[in-house]
Amino acid sequence: GAYLDMMMIHNLNFMNEVDALYEGYENTDPSLERIGALAALRDYRDGTNRTGLNPENKKLIRHIGFSGHHDPSVNMYMIQRDTEDLLDAMLVALNANDKLYFSMQNNVIPLAAEKDMGVIAMKVFADGAMFTKEATWTQTPDMVVQTVGSDMISSDKLVKYALTTPGVHVAIIGTGHISTEESECQLTNNLAAAQVLPDGLTEAERAEIEELAGKIKGGRTNYFQAEKRPLTAPENVSVVQKKIGSKRDVTISWNTAYAGDSPIASYEVWRDGAKLKQIPFRPQRTVKPFTLLESIEDKEAHTYVLKVIDSKNRIAESLPVILDNLA
Structure with a gap:
């Protein structure tokens, strides 16, 4: 039986990366010069050997997914190329400043929901940029946020926002500090906030959280996400x-x-x-x-x-x- 519940391809930024992943997916042949990861992962999920890379016909993977921080159109292309419903889940950047950028919740998350995929939110705190950290990749231990929330916004509002976004099922949330003192423990606070139901916030409450988040660093928190675009034509x-x-x-x-x-x-x-x-x-x-x-x-x-x-x-x-x- 499968011993790995899910293998996720991390993380997509460009259309040509999607094309590379799908090489040999529709016309799988061991003699191909290049075979993309998806054809190989399919073999290890199904116990087949269409690629020639699984000669023992092992079943090692139960589910296949992917992630993307940056561009919802790239994530959408990844899903649209999947003609066999191979992809079960998507890990995607999603927080209360999403609409200030090329929006995930208005573009790729509805598509994932349409195809009955599990959606996992990440970057709920924008890698700490919602609080005291600069809006840049965390590279050293001293950059990790050690406090729970900030004077500008509480962490529970951000957790609840992500988990009440239509189409989102679960969130992976940063935990910078663990403590026996509940008020100082990010893990305890995350778990408490996560008890919210999918419809646990009204549209007005979500808009209020967006307004608060938009004031943090002038809304420039999501350094990992593509710049905002207006509604585009078909x-x-x-x-x-x-x-x-x-x-x-x-x-x-x-x-x-x-x-x-x-x-x-x-x-x-x-x-x-x-x-x-x-x-x-x-x-x-x-x-x-x-x-x-x-x-x-x-x-x-x-x-x-x-x-x-x-x-x-x-x-x-x-x-x-x-x-x-x-x-």
């Missing part, structure tokens, strides 16, 4: 037509937009300046784009635009895409 919008008798079928396709500091609510497909259809948002599960099919009877050229609307009714739209006329 990507790779295209239109393709096929003549069917006296009509033509038009397929409009697009890839996901990325949310800013508010979640995406819907997409809208517009033709010639008029709204054709509104589509409630769902995360893009694979690299295969979203599509919408419509039939039209004329032979004229048309202009299509894809719009995305977030929960604050902000809009981003694609560049116009032209459907050619039929001769």
